[in-house]
Amino acid sequence: MKNPEHEQSASADIDAASTALHVIAIERDALNHLSHLYRSNTQAQDSLRHAVAQITQTIRAGGKLVVTGMGKSGKIGRKVEATMNSLGIHSVFLHPTEALHGDVGIVRPVDTLLLISYSGRTPELLRLLPYIPCGVALIAITSHTDPSTCPLLTDPHRSEKGILLPAPVHVDEEAAFGVAAPTSSTTVALVVGDALALAVARCLHTEPGRGPAEVFKAHHPGGAIGAALASSVSTPMSTASSxxxxxxxxxxxxxxxxxxxxxxxxxxxxxxxxxxxxxxxxxxxxxxxxxxxxxxxxxxxxxxxxxxxxxxxxxxxxxxxxxxxxxxxxxxxxxxxxxxxxxxxxxxxxxxxxxxxxxxxxxxxxxxxxxxxxxxxxxxxxxxxxxxxxxxxxxxxxxxxxxxxxx
Missing domain, CATH: 3.10.580 (CBS-domain)
Structure with missing residues (x-):
């Protein structure tokens, strides 16, 4: 005799697996869409090159990259900041709300500000912009594909032109999943941030024996990664950083x-x-x-x-x-x-x-x-x-x- 409860449980398991596979497929397609955009769109390619050059110039001049974002975008920003620092790119994360209560003082005229916002019009970021020192370059990772449509880069308080790094998704998240929770949008934003970090590291660390791999090894003495790196060729900074x-x-x-x-x-x-x-x-x-x-x-x-x-x-x-x-x-x-x-x-x-x-x-x-x-x-x-x-x-x-x- 069939057990109705068992059949119901099995059906729920199948539905859960189907949902999970659907999410994976949508996010995979979002990345394919992003890759195609940067391979085929010359404006996106130029913006990426400009952003890499701007951050590289900032670090060489003694400045830092300040990363900011709210909610899930802020959590992606914290990961991008951590990746930048592990690659020897001086970065800090600035919470937009805390910034308006004194933390904006961390931003100096020699720095570059990286804003992460899928909508490109996050209220907390828009309120922050008037208090950013003049001369600070702006880079925005948003769903917009044209800087003229992105409110973060068309702020009337700033005369400097910002750099747009488009990170759109090919299908609306609510339409794809039935819920508007950030999923594929945060995935593409993270990938753009990772691409930016590795590209800057490659431009910044060009001396023999001090490339991105050596810098990363020097900054990662702990954990499983540190243990694996310790068994490879050591770098001059390995002992010093520890x-x-x-x-x-x-x-x-x-x-x-x-x-x-x-x-x-x-x-x-x-x-x-x-x-x-x-x-x-x-x-x-x-x-x-x-x-x-x-x-x-x-x-x-x-x-x-x-x-x-x-x-x-x-x-x-x-x-x-x-x-x-x-x-x-x-x-x-x-x-x-x-x-x-x-x-x-x-x-x-x-x-x-x-x-x-x-x-x-x-x-x-x-x-x-x-x-x-x-x-x-x-x-x-x-x-x-x-x-x-x-x-x-x-x-x-x-x-x-x-x-x-x-x-």
Missing amino acids: SLLITPPTSVSLAPLDDPEYNPSPTTSRGGAWGKKDSELTELMVPIDAVPTAPAGGTVLDVLLTSLQHPAAKLWVKLSATEVIPPSRVRWLAKLGQVNAGVRELPSPVSVHAASWLRVAMSTPLREVREIVRTATKDPSVVPLISVIDAEDSCVGLIDGNELLDR
């Missing part, structure tokens, strides 16, 4: 190291004669040209992200042409917990001015450099920064005295 997050602060005083009291003869070159390079010294130093500059007036977070985005710099960061933060103090900042504090607003300076750099000829034997450091340091908790000088009396590299004495 220590930035978990190493306790070194014994370092926050007394101003640019005070001449700590270095009686800061501008006097010491040790060695100009000539053949000493392999020990030059292997320890970080080339001055490899040290990135943090955004002017930046926060502790800006410094930490700048250090992570440039693996070859091994945690060295410049605040200006004459001020640098050595690795020991970058690690200290990582443990400070005040990521939103301005670097120059901290109770004591963390940068070291060029006036107090201990200048050493690159031919100086390592043992002599250690002795120079010990002799020049009056306060045992303050170790001077070593500037390695070439035959033209120019700084070619830096060494953190704290780390040198630990060897």
Whole structure:
């Protein structure tokens, strides 16, 4: 005898599987539609190239990508922001509502704003736009295919022309599923965001040994991905990025190291004669040209992200042409917990001015450099920064005295 309850349960299972397969098919078709759009529409292709160039230029200029969106679009935005950062593209997520209660201060004129909104007219985003600094470039991922029809890019308060990255769906979600829940629309928005992130990473990281793959490895030491990457070829930043997050602060005083009291003869070159390079010294130093500059007036977070985005710099960061933060103090900042504090607003300076750099000829034997450091340091908790000088009396590299004495 047939069991009616069993038949009813089996029928429900079939309906559920059918529904799930229908959703998968619709979202697959949405992606095919998106791919065809970007392959065949020259305006969409030009916009994508323009967006990639804009973000690349922003990062190189010391700015960041600010991602914003409401609801499900905001959750897609958070994923895009995380992907960008994992690829060495300095990004933050800005909640539109919180922005109007003070968080809009995170957006600076050198930044680029990425707005994600399927309708292109999300009220919270429209209310936010008048408070975005002039000069901030706008990029919008929306269902619109023409920027002239997108309210986010035709805001009367802004004279700058924004960049539209179309992310339409081929069939209305309510018509396809019987409910207007964001499904295929968020899928296509996420794919456009991922495409943007990888394209920017490929344009931004072009130096040998510092491509997108190496940067991603350096930024992903944890989890299953980190374990898998650890078994492959290691990168210079693998250890450094990990220590930035978990190493306790070194014994370092926050007394101003640019005070001449700590270095009686800061501008006097010491040790060695100009000539053949000493392999020990030059292997320890970080080339001055490899040290990135943090955004002017930046926060502790800006410094930490700048250090992570440039693996070859091994945690060295410049605040200006004459001020640098050595690795020991970058690690200290990582443990400070005040990521939103301005670097120059901290109770004591963390940068070291060029006036107090201990200048050493690159031919100086390592043992002599250690002795120079010990002799020049009056306060045992303050170790001077070593500037390695070439035959033209120019700084070619830096060494953190704290780390040198630990060897």
